[in-house]
Amino acid sequence: MAFPKSWLPIPPKSPFSIANIPFGIISTAANKTPHPAVAIGDNVLDLRIFAENKGFSASTVIEKEKDVFSKLTLNAFAALGRPFHREVRKYLQEVFTENSPYASLLEKNESLRQQALIQLKDADTHLPLEIGDYTDFFAGRNHAFNVGTLFRGPENALQPNYEHIPVAYHGRASSVVVSGTALKRPWGQILPDPKAEPKVPIFAPCRRLDIELELGMFVSRGNELGDSIDVNKAHEHIFGYVLMNDWSARDIQTWEYVPLGPFNAKNFGTTISPWVVLADALEPFSSTGLQNTTQLQSYLQENKKNNVIDIDLEVDLKTASGISTTIIRTNARKLLWSWPQMLAHHSVSGCPLRTGDLFGSGTISGEESGTQGSLLEQIQGGKVTLKLNGGEERKFLEDGDTITIRGWSGEEGALVGFGEAVGTILPAVSRK
Template identity: 65%
Template structure:
């Protein structure tokens, strides 16, 4: 495993040691503010954001002349799609330049550090901005790459001998989700209605149309596509990294009772499409390179199109989930790592395009639920409650099963250790509101 600890790199911008947004990170997102409601690109640095639209329009990229004109175009867009389309070499150059501008010993102090008028306009406290979806999402595919989760859930319903389906270790299983209901952290979602089998033992089995009673969260990582492939032309696994823009945290909300009734034979539908929450800041692929590690072992000999030459094909990102009840009680219900994945992002891309499917800039992939193998590391409430047979113990002394109205799920993820430059995602938070009543 590659060591994740790195020397601290100082910035002239004050950055708390616990901040996810160190100089080693430089994640990109879309903001607006009370002073300017226009949605525009920014980066997060410590407890501030750098408004890239103001920065670019005021000559902030003057020391990067090859990008200066392009910056005034892509950084006035309301999404990051145009910037993502420039490709990883450009992302790398721009990120390095911004790191240089923001470093304590910047070679370009006149650009921002000593430029008070621009600094006052472009460097904004995070508390004063609102985050928005970072990219316009055309398609969304959710994988099932967390083998521990797949085994845990399969065991609940089929027993340990038949927990994993025969195909599981041979290919990255996935389903196509709904891009229109992907929302950014902080957006509340209503409890969905759906067909539910209230009495599974009844004969005949007759469903009821009711608000879902078993709302669950799913701890996931997400990835945005930065490079298209031509229809009919698969992406080789060895070149798939070129198609990755960056990563976010993800909560793929699930209505388990709706899912149980509707998913046979074609898989998830209304149980999943009422909402998926992602974190607002996209951590570029290059920022996570120091945190590479090996994932879960695959016992099978893979088909050639899925074989990777690099063993360190996952990242060691510490993940945790809090459940905050409507009365303010906060309980950490999960602590795990993103290394608990069987399939890597390049393998997901290679398999997704194996039949010739063309990916587009801004497409979103999800890992599926990430779980460890022990209690306290499970990435879904379904696992934690053994499909609702037991309750979660809350820090305030209460107990509950699944997500109640007014509850908020907060996911955090960070790579590195305090005392080094942390590379994190901030929070991915979402609240469940009561179901909307049908008239």
């Protein structure tokens, strides 16, 4: 898709091209109260300042809702629904376009430009939405197969329900953190030898600390208790997407997860990228996911099959030495279940979804070596070692390791990217 040129210099490799316009929550030295902004090139447009200074005055539709740009989170904006988000994105694209009829609003308004256009590096980012509930799906079929193979062999790798149900569990909303938040290595109960009998745990810091590469999705509008979301109308309930690292303490998980699922193995932290890329911005990159040959129940049958998104994903591991290695390259298409199917399944019981609910896709893995979204898969459960640049090796994460996820769709000059989801592992604190 051809996008107009901007009067604002935007580096061609910027994830925040004029084709994107992602929304986030920032604070600055001058404005310490968190408030909405969009990222564009190496800048952010402070939407609170822009809205307060008649930036949206050329649209009566937007102008009358401009208070949503003064809130602490994007929830009020998200709740206005996808047609409104579409309108605001188009409007802001116009504002940044060269020779636009909107030039007087920002381009030719030097005073407002100086106030509202801030360098990206000078803006602190915060959690973009207040998360009501966080649900983590398990839609990465390759990951489910790889991990199932490690535990039960390839014949029984996938549970019998896997291709019938978009399997999910409720995650912990309070520990979802924005990119840049360091996490302390978690303590927990661990079996020193999972095969020894009787099973007697020790209490220790996690020794098998892993990552899970996921895509996150925020709900714009939900459903009432007892109602459900039609799979073929579900796309209207999507606000946008973020990158996600679902940090996982494998040793804690092994001991705790039967019969009620993962708990402390996951709830010490989940990192998301700060900029929510709108569903509309990613619409041109709709794609088909992994094939499911199982006959699906009616509520999961989609008229359109292209409801996952073609997003290139990369993960870097930087050790305390400062040397970085790209350890994963994969794509967000590698899902068995689409986002509308996840929405339909989650609500089919009558469970109410709300603005600001966060869904994780589950770990995204490709088929080839180096495309798997977790260390557990990459090291084949411990059989092999990951070789890093500079000569270091890893099985699981060590203290001081920094994980950076990047993701983008499209071509240079018109990238629709997420920026980064970054997290560093700090040493465990004393707990005894």
